[in-house]
Amino acid sequence: MQEISLLLAVGLNHYLILSAILFTIGLSGVLLRRNLIVVMMSIELMLNAVNISFVAFSKYNYNPEGQVIVFFVMTIAAAEAAVGLAIIVSIFKRFKEVNIRFFEHLKG
Amino acid sequence: MGNSSLEIIINLAKTVVVFLMMVQAVPILVWLERRGSAFIQNRFGPNRVGPLGLVQLLADAAKFLNKEDFVPDKGNRLLFYAAPVFALIPAAVAYMAMPMSTPLKIGDSTFLIQGYEVNVGIVFILGISAMAVYTMLMAGFGSSSKFSLMGAMRASAQVISYELALGLAIVGVIMMYGTFNLTDMVLAQQGAFHFSGFGREFSLSFLPNWGIFYQPLGAVIFFAAAFAESNRLPFDLAEGEAELVAGFHTEYGGFKMLMFFIGEYGHMMIASGLMTTFYFGGYGIPGWTIAEVYQTGVSIFGSETGGSIFSSVMHFLSYNVKFAIFLWIFIHVRWTLPRFRYDQLMDLGWKTMLPWALFNTILTATVIFLASQYVI
């Protein structure tokens, strides 16, 4: 019964777990993928996951601040993508590849 | 909800209907375009198959369906196939949010004459239609052809660029009406021209209360941007249909090509619909308010249901008339204006329209603020 009700009564938990799963998927992408663009996309995934939990909290706590944050996050994500892609493009121009190991050239 | 299953069924049916409506409008538009262009160019156009060449379209459809399903050798099959399908979806989904008439009330049930009502309709439509870009990109990439890819790039860059101007033009409207809801906007444009502000009332009885009178600049920008959004002349750089290869769908043929056509015309329809809704009173009839129409219907049919049906029908007609006019303008413009150069296109988008749209936004905001705060 317990399990069925868990399946049926969708609440905050469900959204948070969805968010958590999405987040870890994104994280694994960041950790494992070699393609810089995919890594950035995984970062977007993580951001989205967090956004979901913000919105969910916002709804279940009746607090619109959560949505404001999401708004901000989106804006920053867009900015990040722009800059990130610009960097990636310049890396691509230099190396004709977008492997993340090219960033190792930047170490001190 | 007691009658929820019924509503679900009816709503689903409604979506199908609206989608079919949209799809079916395409052959008509194609015919219209071909005939219209023929007249403009002083030729005959399709006139052999059926009366006035109307059946030509069916013949064309048959031809499309029977054409060889050609896939470029090194192309990406998945994307190549997915692209035309995706071309349809955004247009259809967006179009469904368009309010086309007053709700139909039959008994306890109310049926909206639109696919579904979205609270933040504008945002929704913009968001969905923005996805059209992927179509081009997928097609361009999937074709594995330089021309396709270049066309896709150009087209998508263009779309993204003009989306800004488009969106900013709408901001003025949104501020003015204070809502994202399209139906609310239509309702706000009822009656004769009047507004209150600066501590007094203004009214002009001979003008309808349309957005175009409040947002002329916005309307122009929106309309121009809409052309660019739908990749039509004078902004069809990506395709260069008349003289170059056909842009991102160079490699396409047959039914897949048809789907792209449908998608493109769908965009045109969305643009026309939005134009109508934002600036030309939506489904409203100039000089005849919704309540008056409803009352007339009630008086004619003697029942509220009848009044409702009458109102819906009348407004649907009104909407479609305006809609058709804008569609015609699209077609007309296509065959009358020359094409921009690509850098001119970008300059226009970024250096002319965007600043003006910004100016419009700021002007609107200032006026609204002043009107609400100060008395003349």
Next chain:
Amino acid sequence: MSMDTVLFWFLSLIVIVPALAVVLLSNPVYSALSLVMTMVGVAAVFATLNAYFLAGVQLIVYTGAVMVLFVMVLMLFDLKHDLQTFSRGKVSGFLKIAGVGVMAGLLVGAISLATKKPSLIVEGSPLANELAAAAASGADNTKILAENLFLRNMLGFEILGVLLLVIAVGTVALSRSKGGTHARD
């Protein structure tokens, strides 16, 4: 089995399957397109959470702009000779996968343990009532958001504006190419 429940499970699938595809598919173009799918799903999730405006914005910003950029860039690069998909290193690979797995488990466990109570706001308190009333009418949702954004978080908003300006300039500077019709030097 209400509509919401069905929608949630459906959308979960819509979100998670493409998300997995993003990470697992070796062709980055497919990854990007899968991500678009996820974004749309997330937008839908927002909509189920009554955040319609955000859903729209999600569509406009993410699918309409950000992801387009990604896809464009990917297509521009046209990475035919695909790279090695996953990073090498047995130990670090194991650590990464284990870390992610453990984190997923921990997060899920933590969430299901921690938030038995759906709301963090004391029910029946004036604030809760007020907010509940505000939230009840979906129409006002956007307005509340707007008020929050432009009244309480004005500074943040302005800073974001500045950030965007900086980003714009920075991006132009970064991607300035040599040669071409617009070349300056």
Next chain:
Amino acid sequence: MNHQALIAILLLAPLVGFLINGFRFRSQNYIAAGSIATSALIISFICAVILFFELVGMSPESRTIKAEFFDWIAVGNFKVNAGFVVDQISSIMLLIITGVGTLIHLFSIGYMHHDKGVTKYFSYLNFFIFNMLILVLGDSLLTMFVGWEGVGLCSYLLIGFWFSDSAKAAAGMKAFITNRIGDAAFLLGLFILFMSFGTLNFHELNALAPATMEAGWMGAVTLGTLMLFIGATGKSAQIPLYVWLPDAMAGPTPVSALIHAATMVTAGVYMIIRLNPLFVSAPNTMMVIAIIGAATAVMAATIGLTQNDIKKVLAYSTVSQLGYMFLAVGVGAFGAGMMHLMTHAFFKALMFLGAGSVIHGMVDEQDIRKMGGLKKYMKITHWTFVMGWLAIIGFPLFSGFFSKDEILWNAYSSPRGHIGLWIAGVVGAMLTAFYMTRLMALTFWGKSRVDQSVHPHESSASMTIPLIILAVLAAVSGFVGVPHVISEYLGHIPNFWEHWLEPVIRKLPEVELQSVTHSVSEEWTLMGTSVVLALSSATAAFIMYTKKLGSADKVANAIKPVYDLIDNKYYVDEFYFGAIINPLIAQSKKLWYYVDVNFIDKMTYAVTDFTQNTGKLVKTLQNGNMQQYAMYISLGLVAVLSFVLMR
């Protein structure tokens, strides 16, 4: 004219002379420089004479003139004024300094007239006199110390006067540093006395001197006075710090006469006499002083036997004579010590000036083996030198005879004396007679061994007049303190000296005095013995160095090892350099190299290296692989999460 102004003029006159000459130091006008300096000294001398007669006019018990100018240092209980005092002891010193000083200044005019730095020379001389006056007039140990160091400084400057000769500059440095060693001990003594008595004022210290004799070595008085005595060994060139004085002969000869014979080197003796009540209370110190004095007297005299440089002979003679003075004060014969100080000042200044005259006449030749027979070339120099010679060998009725005899008698007869001390004294006297006669013989008598190119000549009047005056003084000054035994036969000449000093000299305690009794015949016997021995040794020397010139070498060859030892000055310099100075420098280099460069810096480098190595270690984590960074972050997150959950 009040006393304070007199003392001020006395002090300031040389200072003003110093300043005037100092500011025009580039001038080569030796007449101007000399007259400025000399007149400053004459002014001082006049003041000194006036002050002396003021004292004479006073009653014996209250013979002090005090002058205080300003508070110098006043911290806590410690207060020292710029205070000066003229009493029986300092007045004699005053007269000697200003008197002999004037004569030497005068002599210098002639001696230095060809030198380029003559003005500088005179300014230094005046400055020396100024410091010497502070030394003797100061009413406290600290004021004395000011002069004490000041004369050291001047000595340094004057020894190194011809600084372009590296050896001469080194000699100056050696003098200063050796003196500094003594000064360091002097400072310690000063601290000890201040901590025990709470004052550094001579009169107060003397008044506070304990009545009972202090036994043992670690008592405040014994230790304090010992420390002061070490200071005195430095300044007065006693064992073990005498080594600088022979080297100090590098300076101009009048400087040697003034500083290294007549005045500065006697400062140690003067200081002990100044503090005689205190020293009396410390018999152990007195014993040490006496032994050191006697030892120095003998040892320096032996070295004097073999020296061939005329000034070096005189220098060792000075060391030896100073030894006599210390022997005197060591046995409690402060009066005798003081008297020998005075007579020595006269005859040694005379001999140095005479030597200077010889050197001048020989055009800077100092080696006595290249002289001889100078008697006929420089008559005045010869005869005045003879006076000095007679005085120093203790020829009866010459000044040296009285003072030296008094010392020898006291060395034997004093309760703190000892027959051994007397024997040492007599041996010293014999040796003195021998080497002085040798000096005379080799320089003035016998055949001339002068180089053909050199034409010896008598010096000018400005040089001979001081010689004559000093010769007279050397001859007759002994009569101010004629011993009783002799005065009985000379018409009862009163012992002015004893009367003059009596109020300020503390007698040895009655207990001790009564423990020894000596008869007059003993005194005669001893006196006779010493005189006879000295004169016979002088005769031997005369014969060896005039009649049988080769015999000296034969003797030397006969006792070769001893001769070599003596000829090399007992290898003391070599010992000091080998055992102390060179190891010190070598160890310092090692210290610097091992401690500073290799230990402390290496330690700090170790710290920095540690930081850097840690950084390098951590740097490997920062390999540029961003996914690994992300991994660390996520692992950290996992850790935090697990911690939060498991808690």
Next chain:
Amino acid sequence: MENNLVSTSILSLIIFLPIVFAIVLALWPQKNTIRELALGFSLIQLGASLFLLKDFDSSTAALQFVEKFNWIERFGISYFVGVDGISIMLIMLTTVLMPIMILGAWNSIDQRVKDFHVALFVLQSAMLGSFLAMDAVLFYTFWELSLVPMYFIIGIWGGSRRIYATVKFFIYTMSGSVLMLLAIIFMMRLTPEVTGGAMSASLLDFYKLKIPFVGGEFFTPQTLLFFAFALAFAIKVPLFPLHTWLPDAHVEAPTPGSVVLAGVMLKMGTYCYLRWVIPLFPEAASHYSWLFISLGVIGIIYGALVAMVQPDVKKLVAYSSVSHMGYIILGLFVLNVYGMNGALYQMLNHGVSTGGLFLLIGMIYERTHSREISKYGGLASAMPIFTIIFIIVTMSSIAVPLTNGFVGEFLILMGTFQYSPGVAAVAVTGVVLGAAYMLWMVKKVFFGPAGEIVKAAAHDPAHALHDLTTRELVVMAPILILILWMGLFPNSIMDYSKVSVDHLLKNQQNYSLEVE
């Protein structure tokens, strides 16, 4: 004391005038008048400090000319400055040396002149601030601020190994300060028990603290705090064995840098012992005085021995500084009236005489561009006036009576003797060694036959060794006057500090300062 603006805010004026000057100099458009302007400014500054000296009341130990404003109220940090007998003379030393330094640097600094003077003025402000600050945080601010201009002075205008030297200098001093900052914060957290609740960084409140102390145990608050402070200051002093930065810094620094480093900056360390360490941690200070006395004595002898074998003049003087600073530490930690007065006096002496030596070395370096002792010799014939002045300053450095050095050294040794005769007996060897290395150097450089450099100069008229110019004489005149004046009339200067020192010694266990 009139209540006009100048007298009530004279201390702020003295601290911040140099900053104003620095700003004016930085903005000054004409490049060729910078030196004159800077000199004028430094003279104004000297005038201001003389004004302070005139109004200073030497008969009281209380804090005078106090100014106190809240700075960071939440932590009780205030802008709190005041002057008493301990600091007044160091203020004078700083302001007196400043014009001398500027005049001395007239020719030796020939590039980035403006920057140099700006740095110098900022440095002066920082040093004055740290002497006058009565608030721990304010003090720390100035203390750290003083490093920055010095860093640039050595790093920009220094010799060939300047970067090494300046980094060494900076890291050494910084690392000490960090501990001090910790200690200050710790003490601030203790202050509520004396102020009744509010936190305070005021030194006067620190004085009231009773910090627990257990003799023989290292890990007691007072002992730890004591060592935290003492270490910071010991590095600055510098106390053996933390001295190795000093020779490097001195050798590489330009002449004015060396002067200010030896003249004033080292005094900041010793001054702070007197101001902070001894009154704040009385039990620990007396309990561990043996340690500092031993280190001081080792420093005296070690510095002297090592100085004796240095081939470089500047390094020799630098090591002599180590030796002299050892005397000061010794004087401070014997904790009696002689030692402390002597130490305070010796701070001034060392500033004057070592500053003078560095100036003189700078003058000769300008002419010959060499500091190697072995290359010199016979300089006295070529430059007699220079030689005379050098010898006078040397005499001051080796503490010959009637120069200033003697008074300080004598009092310190006397204090040491009172503490322990044995220690004094060891320390007194420093007197001998001091004479040895200085005279050795004088002999090698000035005396003897003409050395390499003098010979070269004789053959080459372009590099002729001309004697001191008028400007250089003017630079040295105040130094000589001070040397003799302070040697002859020490009371005229010690009178300003005696009351304060007495007060400190009498109430060492229970120190407090009144505010006038």
